[in-house]
Amino acid sequence: IKLKNQVDETILNYTKCIEQYNNLCSIERDILIQKQQKEQKLMSVNQFYTFNKKVLKGFNEFNDNLQKVIEENQNWIKKEWSELEKKWSKWDSQEISIFIGHTLECTKSKINEYNKIIKEKKIDGMSLSKMSKNDWMDIFHFETFVQACIIYDSFNEICKRYSINVIDSDKGVPQQDIPKEYLCPLSNSIMEDPVIASNGITYDRSSIMKQYQNIPNYSSLMTDGKLELYPDHALRQNIQIFLKSPR
Structure with a gap:
């Protein structure tokens, strides 16, 4: 009986050892699986990082090229707009x-x-x-x-x-040949009917009648709501002589 009990105990211990061994094998297998999964994730991360690095490099190159194109276009537009303004x-x-x-x-x-x-x-x-x-x-x-x-x-x-060479196309007079006192300060054209306003400045009648509101403190030029203008006959005569004189 004693021997039988020892055999049973030995068998029980052996069974426990087998179970422990199986558990250890299972744990080892799980560890290996987790290790493989981590390695795969790490590999994926490295691949993703490498891909992103290439994409970022390509984007930076594209952005640099785009900035150059934008700058070239802006310079071209500025140049074309300047040419348009000149005309x-x-x-x-x-x-x-x-x-x-x-x-x-x-x-x-x-x-x-x-x-x-x-x-x-x-x-x-x-x-x-x-x-x-x-x-x-x-x-x-x-x-x-x-x-x-x-x-x-x-x-x-x-x-x-971009001042032009001819101020008044109808008269065709070169700008450099026109005395400043013959030009209306509002229209920058040769005056046809010069009149003196109450501020002492001479304007072309048609210009001041249309643009008097552009003159600072224009209300001071008016009496009873009307512009107070005085014909400058002497200046008008000088302008007519100037226009008729050969150049």
Whole structure:
């Protein structure tokens, strides 16, 4: 009986050892599986990192090339716009509408609308130089008067930046030959009917009648709501002699 008990105990211990061994094998197998999974994840991460690195490098190269293209286009647009500004006196309806659209950042449909108005009114570049802020507003019906002021100021800046050789195309007189006192300070054209305002400055009658609101403190030039103007006959005669004299 004692021997039998020892055999049973030995068998029981052996069974426990087998179970422990199986458990250890299972644990080892799980560890190996986890290790393989981690290695696969690490490999995937490395592949993803390598791929992203290549993508980032390609993106940086693309971005550098794009910046160069943008810069080249901006320089080209600036150059073309400068060339367009130089020819302001010969602008046609399309170029004038582009100028307005560019300055006010208008939509294409709005630019087309301005183009139609310009064609109907037969406005050219030289016509613009004689327009007041109110003229701009009355003709193009901008949403606000501020827009008319912006256009007026922008166009005058262009005229000053790129002054043309002939101020008045009808008279065809070179700019350098015209005495400054013969030019109207509002229209920058030779005066046909010079008049002296109450501020002591001489203007062309047609110009001051249309553009008097552009003169600082213009209300001081008025009496009972009307402009107080005095014809300058002597200056008018001198201008007529100047225009008739051979050059």
